[in-house]
Structures are given as structure tokens and as C-alpha cells.
Amino acid sequence: MKIIRASSEMRVASRAAHAKGQRLGFVPTMGALHAGHLALVGAAKSRCDVVIASIFVNPLQFGPGEDLSKYPRTFERDCERLEKEGVEFLFAPPVEEMYPGNAFTYVHVEGLSEKLDGKSRPGHLRGVTTVVSKLFHIVEPDLAFFGQKDAAQVAVIRRMVRDLNIPAEIVVCPIVREPDGLAMSSRNAYLDSQQRKSALVLNRSLARIRELFQRGERNGAVLLAAGKQVFGEEPSVRLDYFEIVNPETLDPVAEITQTSLVAVAAYAGTTRLIDNILLG
Numbered sequence: 001m002k003i004i005r006a007s008s009e010m011r012v013a014s015r016a017a018h019a020k021g022q023r024l025g026f027v028p029t030m031g032a033l034h035a036g037h038l039a040l041v042g043a044a045k046s047r048c049d050v051v052i053a054s055i056f057v058n059p060l061q062f063g064p065g066e067d068l069s070k071y072p073r074t075f076e077r078d079c080e081r082l083e084k085e086g087v088e089f090l091f092a093p094p095v096e097e098m099y100p101g102n103a104f105t106y107v108h109v110e111g112l113s114e115k116l117d118g119k120s121r122p123g124h125l126r127g128v129t130t131v132v133s134k135l136f137h138i139v140e141p142d143l144a145f146f147g148q149k150d151a152a153q154v155a156v157i158r159r160m161v162r163d164l165n166i167p168a169e170i171v172v173c174p175i176v177r178e179p180d181g182l183a184m185s186s187r188n189a190y191l192d193s194q195q196r197k198s199a200l201v202l203n204r205s206l207a208r209i210r211e212l213f214q215r216g217e218r219n220g221a222v223l224l225a226a227g228k229q230v231f232g233e234e235p236s237v238r239l240d241y242f243e244i245v246n247p248e249t250l251d252p253v254a255e256i257t258q259t260s261l262v263a264v265a266a267y268a269g270t271t272r273l274i275d276n277i278l279l280g
Contacts, residue, residue, distance in 0.1 A: 001083040003090045007098075007138045010091045014052070014140045022049035026141030026168075028132060031055040032072035032186035033081050036176035040145040041085045043173050052139055053082050054091040056098060060106075060127030072189050091139060098134060107133045109156045109163070115250040116152040116263055117274065120240050128153050129160045136166050143169045147176070149183050151261055151276045155250055175275070177203070183275045194236075195268040201234035202264050202275040205242070209262055213279045218256045220244045227264070240265035240272065247278065256280055 004010045025048030027040045044051045062068035106126055113125035146154050158170050176184045181203040205227040212226055244253045247261040263276040
């Protein structure tokens with residue numbers, strides 16, 4: 001696996017692969033890799049000739065007081081795992097490479113970036129779309145692989161790609177969970193043993209909604225009330241949002257007549273966790 005720091009070098013490598021007729025798969029990450037990230041790499045390997053991963057802890061998607069400085073960084077371990085999975089190139093630029101001095105251009109998907117995580121974390125999704133657009137221009141992938149856990153991120157990236165005519169196919173892979181059902185996340189490392197146990201309420205509340213849906217309930221308010229009731233059984237976890245929305249527009253859904261996203265975010269201690277399921 002070749003580690004590349006400079007945008008110009010990454011672009012040369014990508015274009016050389018394209019010149020050979022190779023299909024490029026791209027897995028953007030912020031490092032601290034877990035089995036969920038490796039599942040994305042596996043999906044990319046199955047559909048592409050060359051797989052490129054990136055590790056970049058993006059300062060633009062962290063707000064004031066958030067965990068940028070303490071975000072887990074395990075670069076050497078991450079490199080070992082990516083190489084073992086057969087990744088050909090790792091793009092790992094320094095901050096000044098991605099955001100040179102006096103850079104004031106942002107990519108903002110209006111109407112979507114203020115919903116779900118964008119509502120709770122103002123500016124977060126603008127930071128996501130800005131960095132992903134830059135990465136797409138540098139790497140020039142044919143396919144880019146993202147996890148369903150970050151459903152709001154997926155929605156804004158899909159809309160950005162459509163609106164800006166970016167020639168990359170977005171592939172969304174299922175959530176990878178721990179054996180007890182907790183969605184895998186780099187932030188799980190912040191949880192102590194009690195918080196880790198309490199955090200399972202996210203999955204339990206979603207499971208309750210899925211159960212009611214499978215029994216025929218289609219009213220969004222009824223389903224949300226059931227999920228929140230389960231959530232109330234774990235008072236140590238503070239709810240951020242619990243919504244049922246259209247997965248493309250992120251607008252609330254009153255009656256489930258087509259595929260809908262049930263999304264939840266909450267704090268276990270100071271650690272913010274997200275999870276979701278698709279119904280229909």
C-alpha cells in the first residue's frame with residue numbers, strides 16, 4: 001500500500017489507474033478504523049479494480065467545543081489494517097494540504113444540511129460536503145463507499161453529487177454492529193463500561209419501532225412514541241433527536257407509505273452516538 005500526502009501525487013496515481021482502464025473505488029474515513037470501515041473496503045474490493053482509502057480528521061465538521069482535539073487517532077494501526085485488506089493507496093493529507101491559508105470556499109447543500117445532525121450540529125454537514133467534494137476532485141473515484149449509519153451525511157453527499165454533476169456513484173453499505181447490537185463507531189472508544197451498556201438503548205428503541213412496523217403500524221407518531229418510551233427506560237442517556245424522515249429529503253414522515261428512515265442521536269455521558277434503521 002502506498003501512502004500519499006500530496007493532492008497532486010494522489011491525482012497522478014488515480015489518473016494513471018484510469019488510463020489503464022481500471023475502476024477506482026474510494027473509501028473516505030477519519031481513521032480510528034473498525035470493522036464497519038473494513039466492510040466498506042471489502043465492498044469496494046468486490047466492485048473495483050483499485051481501492052483508495054483516505055484518512056483525514058476534518059476540522060470543518062467539528063463545531064466549537066466538540067471533540068476534534070481528542071478524536072481518536074490510530075494511524076499506524078489503521079495503515080496495517082488497510083494494507084491487510086488489500087488497499088492499494090492511502091491518501092492521508094495534512095490539514096494545510098486540504099485547507100491552504102486564506103481558503104474561504106465551502107460546499108453547502110441548502111435545505112438538507114440543517115436537518116438531523118445538521119440541526120444539532122450547525123455547520124457539521126457543510127464541513128462534510130466541503131471535504132468530500134475536495135476529496136472527490138482529488139481522487140476522481142468511479143465509486144465511493146459510505147456507511148448507512150451516517151444517514152444524514154449520505155443524503156447530503158448524494159444531493160451534492162447530483163447537483164454538481166460529480167461523476168461518482170455513491171454506494172451505501174449496511175450498518176455494522178457489535179455482537180450486542182451497538183452500531184460500530186470510532187466514538188465508542190470514549191465510552192466507559194456503564195455508558196457502553198446504557199448506549200444499547202439506541203438499538204433497543206429502534207428494534208421496538210421495527211417490531212411495531214412489522215406488525216402493521218404505519219403511523220409515524222405512534223412509532224416514535226413507542227421508541228421514545230423505550231428510550232425513557234434509560235435516563236442516563238440524553239436524547240438529541242428521534243425522527244422518522246424521508247431518507248433523501250430528510251423531511252418528516254407522518255405515515256409510512258414508502259421507504260422511511262428512523263434516525264436517533266443521543267449522548268451517553270459526553271459522547272454523541274447515532275443509529276438508524278430503514279423501514280418499508
